Amino acid sequence: MFEQDYIMRQIKEMVRAILKLLFNIDTESPTEELLQKQEEKEQFHLLLDLVEKGRIDEAENRLYDIADGDDLCGLEMALLFYSHLNDKSDPFLEEHGFSREEVQMGLKDIVARYGLAGIADTFLSEL
Numbered sequence: 001m002f003e004q005d006y007i008m009r010q011i012k013e014m015v016r017a018i019l020k021l022l023f024n025i026d027t028e029s030p031t032e033e034l035l036q037k038q039e040e041k042e043q044f045h046l047l048l049d050l051v052e053k054g055r056i057d058e059a060e061n062r063l064y065d066i067a068d069g070d071d072l073c074g075l076e077m078a079l080l081f082y083s084h085l086n087d088k089s090d091p092f093l094e095e096h097g098f099s100r101e102e103v104q105m106g107l108k109d110i111v112a113r114y115g116l117a118g119i120a121d122t123f124l125s126e127l
Contacts, residue, residue, distance in 0.1 A: 007100050011086045014123035015079045030083050054096035069113035082107040
């Protein structure tokens with residue numbers, strides 16, 4: 001239990017730090033309101049709908065198509081996505097074939113696409 005809470009805090013703090021550093025957004029609980037364009041909000045809603053239906057792997061695969069490493073809007077959406085997943089309970093994640101560690105690894109992979117692997121390594125260190 002302690003390890004899961006620790007991972008959740010690491011993810012939350014990393015998302016918060018990147019939002020502050022790259023987007024000058026300081027928030028405890030990032031929401032879709034941070035997305036500027038209607039198209040981005042619609043894509044994000046699609047991802048969240050898939051998560052709520054338990055199709056987390058599919059949502060993550062779609063996110064990887066969006067977050068190509070070039071457009072910072074994709075990074076912002078990825079941060080919101082993993083923040084949303086991080087807020088899900090362990091039983092919800094497990095019920096749908098996902099784990100807290102997969103949330104951590106997915107976030108790490110996405111930020112590395114944007115050249116931020118050092119930040120990921122700083123925040124998402126192993127226990």
